[in-house]
Amino acid sequence: MGFKIENYLNDQAKGDIILFYKGNIDSDVINQVLDTVEDKMVEVNEQSKLRKKVYNVLVESLQNLYHHVDKVPDDYEDQESERFGILQVKKIEKGYKIVTGNFVRNENIEKLEERIKRINRSSHEEIKELYKFILNHQKISQKGGGGLGLVDIARKTGNKLDYAFKEYNDHHSFFYLNILVNEEEQK
Amino acid sequence: MEPIIIEGTSKTPTVKFDANEGVFEIKGRSIPENSVEFYKPLVDWLDGYKESPLTKTVVNIRLEYFNTSSSKCILDVFKKLEAIHKAKNEVEVNWYYEEDDEDMLEAGEDYESIIRVPFKMVEIVE
Numbered sequence: 684m685g686f687k688i689e690n691y692l693n694d695q696a697k698g699d700i701i702l703f704y705k706g707n708i709d710s711d712v713i714n715q716v717l718d719t720v721e722d723k724m725v726e727v728n729e730q731s732k733l734r735k736k737v738y739n740v741l742v743e744s745l746q747n748l749y750h751h752v753d754k755v756p757d758d759y760e761d762q763e764s765e766r767f768g769i770l771q772v773k774k775i776e777k778g779y780k781i782v783t784g785n786f787v788r789n790e791n792i793e794k795l796e797e798r799i800k801r802i803n804r805s806s807h808e809e810i811k812e813l814y815k816f817i818l819n820h821q822k823i824s825q826k827g828g829g830g831l832g833l834v835d836i837a838r839k840t841g842n843k844l845d846y847a848f849k850e851y852n853d854h855h856s857f858f859y860l861n862i863l864v865n866e867e868e869q870k
Numbered sequence: 871m872e873p874i875i876i877e878g879t880s881k882t883p884t885v886k887f888d889a890n891e892g893v894f895e896i897k898g899r900s901i902p903e904n905s906v907e908f909y910k911p912l913v914d915w916l917d918g919y920k921e922s923p924l925t926k927t928v929v930n931i932r933l934e935y936f937n938t939s940s941s942k943c944i945l946d947v948f949k950k951l952e953a954i955h956k957a958k959n960e961v962e963v964n965w966y967y968e969e970d971d972e973d974m975l976e977a978g979e980d981y982e983s984i985i986r987v988p989f990k991m992v993e994i995v996e
Contacts, residue, residue, distance in 0.1 A: 710903055713903070714880065714881070717880075717901075718880075731968075731970055731971075732970045732971070732972075735935070735971060735973065736973070738935060739935060739937075739973070742901050742935065742937050743937060743938060746901075746903055746937060746938075746939070749903055750903075811976075811980075814980070815980050815983065815984065818941055818942060818945060818980065818984070819945070819984050821942075822942075831938035831939075831941065831942075832938050834938075835938045839973055
């Protein structure tokens with residue numbers, strides 16, 4: 684099969700990769716990633732506003748993986764990871780690119796894509812209202828997610844959510860979320 | 871009532887809830903994967919406090935980061951405070967944010983618009 688998870692990443696614009704991780708997403712991994720990226724941003728004296736946004740978006744995107752990934756396909760090389768995902772953090776000229784990736788079952792694509800499209804159709808004000816509505820009306824799910832992660836990412840970055848689904852086989856696809864966190868937020 | 875005192879970690883905040891002084895504080899980072907586990911004891915404790923609160927309760931929220939799953943739990947904390955306020959007790963929330971952190975200010979304003987308790991936005995100038 685010609686599918687390789689890294690292909691999508693290699694197709695993206697160049698930048699300095701400050702972190703790449705592929706494997707199980709557990710609590711310790713999340714801690715380590717957050718510490719590493721935070722240290723690197725302090726090292727290069729990143730302005731605190733951007734630093735906080737990157738940190739917040741990283742927390743939400745990693746915890747989205749933690750709470751929501753589907754099981755890997757039976758023939759995929761990594762069968763050990765309970766929650767398999769990838770993460771790449773890249774420094775670009777005026778900010779950071781955070782790409783996460785995980786398997787989704789094909790029947791779950793439509794629902795996820797609809798959520799993203801709804802967010803991308805919304806103005807900044809509408810996203811704020813949507814956030815408040817979900818905060819106030821939706822209970823925390825069995826999986827532990829609040830249903831707010833993507834909305835929060837869109838709100839904090841001020842950017843549309845860039846994403847892709849790449850078919851793995853008849854039952855599974857790989858979902859990429861490609862987040863831009865930049866200095867100038869569009870409101 | 872026994873106070874709640876919890877030391878902060880890299881993922882959970884420092885908490886001091888003192889029923890004798892009527893001062894409650896949540897401070898630091900709140901980004902645990904399982905936020906319900908962390909916040910449930912606080913919400914339960916507030917249920918107890920609600921039975922015989924002081925005439926004035928001051929709540930200081932001074933968070934550096936919080937994740938979306940904590941945001942729902944923090945709302946639960948505020949809902950308990952709202953009930954105390956509704957029962958004709960004075961409740962004041964001080965929401966701290968660093969001067970360049972508009973996101974944290976906006977988060978406080980979100981709660982202010984949902985919860986009927988007086989909020990004061992307090993800018994921390996370094």
